Amino acid sequence: MTGTATASVAKDNIQAPGVLMQMLTGFWVSQSICAAAKLGIADQLKEGARPVSELAKALNAHEENLYRLMRALASLGIFRETENRVFELTPLAELLRSDAPNSMRPMALMLGAENYTAWGQVARAVQFGESPFESAYGMPVYEYFGTHPESAENFNQAMTALVTNDNAAILKSYDFDRFSSIVDVGGGHGTLLTAILKRYAKPSAVLFDLPQVAESAATHFKEVGLGQRCDVQSGDFFGAVPSGGDAYILSRVLHGFSDEHSGTILKNIHAVIPSSGKLLLMEFILEPGNDPSTARTKLMDVNMMVFAPGGRDRTLEEYTQLLRNAGFELSNVIPTTSGIVILEAVKL
Numbered sequence: 583m584t585g586t587a588t589a590s591v592a593k594d595n596i597q598a599p600g601v602l603m604q605m606l607t608g609f610w611v612s613q614s615i616c617a618a619a620k621l622g623i624a625d626q627l628k629e630g631a632r633p634v635s636e637l638a639k640a641l642n643a644h645e646e647n648l649y650r651l652m653r654a655l656a657s658l659g660i661f662r663e664t665e666n667r668v669f670e671l672t673p674l675a676e677l678l679r680s681d682a683p684n685s686m687r688p689m690a691l692m693l694g695a696e697n698y699t700a701w702g703q704v705a706r707a708v709q710f711g712e713s714p715f716e717s718a719y720g721m722p723v724y725e726y727f728g729t730h731p732e733s734a735e736n737f738n739q740a741m742t743a744l745v746t747n748d749n750a751a752i753l754k755s756y757d758f759d760r761f762s763s764i765v766d767v768g769g770g771h772g773t774l775l776t777a778i779l780k781r782y783a784k785p786s787a788v789l790f791d792l793p794q795v796a797e798s799a800a801t802h803f804k805e806v807g808l809g810q811r812c813d814v815q816s817g818d819f820f821g822a823v824p825s826g827g828d829a830y831i832l833s834r835v836l837h838g839f840s841d842e843h844s845g846t847i848l849k850n851i852h853a854v855i856p857s858s859g860k861l862l863l864m865e866f867i868l869e870p871g872n873d874p875s876t877a878r879t880k881l882m883d884v885n886m887m888v889f890a891p892g893g894r895d896r897t898l899e900e901y902t903q904l905l906r907n908a909g910f911e912l913s914n915v916i917p918t919t920s921g922i923v924i925l926e927a928v929k930l
């Protein structure tokens with residue numbers, strides 16, 4: 583059972599302590615994987631199996647402790663011990679290679695560092711309503727990224743890899759060809775816009791994000807040959823957003839902010855979007871009830887509580903109200919195969 587698995591056990595079930603213990607020690611698994619990612623073990627095995635003694639030298643690591651970590655990870659299907667103290671990659675370990683397509687190493691680094699540290703303060707959030715990330719790091723997350731460029735670059739790489747599957751699902755479910763200019767507000771490294779522009783020849787696009795992120799996005803668009811079709815603008819979406827779009831995208835942005843802050847972003851879009859324009863929110867929606875199948879979104883909501891001050895995932899009713907308060911009407915709800923939902927809205 584993973585850390586996110588749920589279990590129902592009978593009241594006096596003898597297995598209950600074991601089930602709870604497995605849940606409680608979920609972080610032993612994740613921290614072991616994060617340590618392997620941090621050390622770059624998978625990169626050292628990309629040419630094939632190697633003995634731990636050799637790996638320890640290459641990584642400048644403690645040989646016996648490296649062996650113990652890799653043995654534990656091998657028991658979980660991450661690495662395989664082909665002969666005594668010789669390890670190779672498994673499909674799971676391949677994903678931790680820095681050069682793997684959509685490598686999950688940046689995600690492991692972020693989860694093992696900033697995310698883990700902030701989660702250590704979750705009880706304070708519940709008791710006092712404090713922001714765990716701010717308690718741990720003394721500032722909100724995007725301010726922290728503004729002053730820690732390496733962590734910010736790693737976060738953006740982690741997001742890029744994470745959203746590839748969602749973006750493919752979004753493209754399958756929505757026709758972007760009807761637009762002539764698409765503005766992606768808080769567009770990150772431009773992964774979604776890249777997918778849209780590659781699929782559709784007609785629209786041009788604007789990516790809007792904080793200066794350090796916009797810079798990376800501009801480099802990315804040039805590298806993939808979309809520099810001419812995508813204008814990158816930097817700024818603060820709490821101040822204003824670029825005008826001129828007939829579609830405005832807010833993808834996985836609003837769940838990082840309080841209702842008040844989300845309202846400001848939405849009103850800034852409302853000020854520039856034409857009356858025939860479409861606003862497209864891409865978010866995971868909190869389902870009613872607490873069925874085990876909803877654990878992923880419910881835990882992601884707690885993660886937003888931990889990581890982003892005021893951040894929260896929302897029910898469909900809550901998004902509808904948030905949009906209405908900013909002068910928008912929800913016009914269409916489009917589910918996708920990955921679970922992410924497209925909420926299409928128009929001006930009231």
Ligand SMILES: C[S@@+](CC[C@H](N)C(=O)[O-])C[C@H]1O[C@@H](n2cnc3c(N)ncnc32)[C@H](O)[C@@H]1O
Pocket residue numbers: 724741742745767768769770771773774790791792795817818819820832833834835838
């Ligand atoms: C969770 S990421 C989502 C990125 C992208 N839309 C996606 O779906 O992968 C939130 C984005 O909002 C940007 N952002 C945060 N605060 C901002 C601000 N005040 N003004 C503009 N962009 C901001 C971040 O830099 C980041 O790229």
